[in-house]
Amino acid sequence: MNRKSLITALGGALALATLYYAGLRLKAEWRMLQDWHPDFRIWAVLAAAALGYALACLLLVSGWRRLLAGLGAENPAWTPVCRIYARSQLGKYLPGNIFHLLGRQALGHRYGIGQKVLAASTFYELTGLGVAAATLALPTLSWVGLHLAAFHLPPAWLGIGLTGLGLVMSAGLARRLRHTRWHWILNRGVTVAWLWAYLNYLIFFLLAGGLLVVVTLTLTPRTPDSLAVGLLPGLFAAGWLAGFVTPGAPSGIGIREGILILGLEHMAPGAPGALIALLLRGATVLGDGLFFLLFGNPWTFIKERH
Template identity: 35%
Template sequence: MQTAQPAKSSRLKSIVRLGGLTVSLAALVFVGLAIHRSFGDLQRQLISPLFLIAILGCAIAYAAMLQLVGIAWYRFLVLIDGPSFGLGRALAIFARTQIYKYLPSNVMHMVGRFALARSAGASNRALAVAQIGELSITILAAGALGVLLAWPIFQGAYARYGPDNPALTMGLIAASLLALAIGMGLLFRFRMADIGGGALVVSAEAFVLYVLFFIGNGLLIVALFRTLNDGGHMAELIGIGAAAWLIGFVVPGAPGGLGVREAVLIMGLTAAGLPHPSATAVALGNRLVTVLGDCLLALVALMLQRRKSA
């Protein structure tokens, strides 16, 4: 019986990985077809000076907003270990490891953060609590904004793309993973039961920080949107951005949600009334913003580290 359980767990992990890979590939095909369908218009929009300036400005803003996520992670560490090392060092670790999420599996930034923080003096328990807290709060905050602000849009996207489209499979798998994440959130609650009321306070603080981050990320999408088209309800666009981030986050095997996030953004933005070429341009622009922002953050952390060691 003891050997059967690990084998069953291994098979389940393999099925989840295979499902995540299938979803990622389907999403990449969807994005590729979207690019092919409107390549001429898309090319003109992507090289628009105003759009390129918006991407650079949004990348800097995104790098700054990531500090909110880093602070939330640090608050969970302090909950268990106290101030074993300072906020500045925690943010430096966070900045250095952000680009790891573009490695296969979509969790390497968490692995890198765990290793660097452990060498800095954080305990295994604090790091485990911080990781579970990060996963749970990310899903809760993004899911809450997506449902509250953009639920009608995604109902329209479902009707538009139809039950025979592979995107439906992606949505169903994502919904299943979200249900799994809710269960993980309950586990998080019980794992932290012995910490007392401090756990509830830190979780509430982290939730607010993540909500602010997702609102900020949504405003960056609004900024890209407005360089190409007038109109669009700001709240809906923020909700679409949060939902796209959530689904890209929970699908296993998609580095940084690559392909999945873009597919959800394209579907959501077109359902919100944005022309298909513009929706594709905004989705690709948002990807450039996040990649450039992560790279900028890592570069600044590296420069500060070298300056400190000089």
């Protein structure tokens, strides 16, 4: 077994372990679940959450489109870019967690976007998503006490500090690349595009994390502390980030649920964490399906641009 296969296998094992943990929590909540009878309000909340997640994915499209334009793609129109993104999005649920990126590369090239531009846009998208998720996740993890508690920093300053550090590093790298043959990969235009994309991704995680807030408040008998409620979007971002960096976990399945359950134990005592995590997963999967159906226009083919 080579190194890459070993890392993927370890990531898959970690995903299975967290799924087992989620199963244990679900078993612990089983008696309560036997008495739980979802009414129309619950189903309406979940349906609204799925639709809200589908609409929030448009922010991901907007970020990717800005990156394409910043990297030199010629006038990337909204409609085809949105279709490319929506059609490839479901590929993230396949083992390997890269097929949505490969699909976007193939569809984008068919539309007429250069392979180098597509590859660079993927790199910047992944870094932007990672930094945006970490911006929200670190304050939450600091408050919960899972990480960086020894620094005793106000939660907001952690996010601000991380963003500032990322900007300084980007500026330094841009100066080094300016006089090389890779100057087009990181220049002023690309930096501005990345910042706009980062803003889109930050709002996406706030909205997606807001769905966690709604589901938690709907299913929790006792309202959590107001500060904890305000930091729940950061818990969603932490779960997304952990799943994102774990190989062998398609769309972070299992990893995200484990983080949510563990965080809810601290942030919303008494909340049915396993149920909330599973229902939120169902809402996001359904949301990805709606995003594909509403904006991917799967009944037509993307025409090549001439």
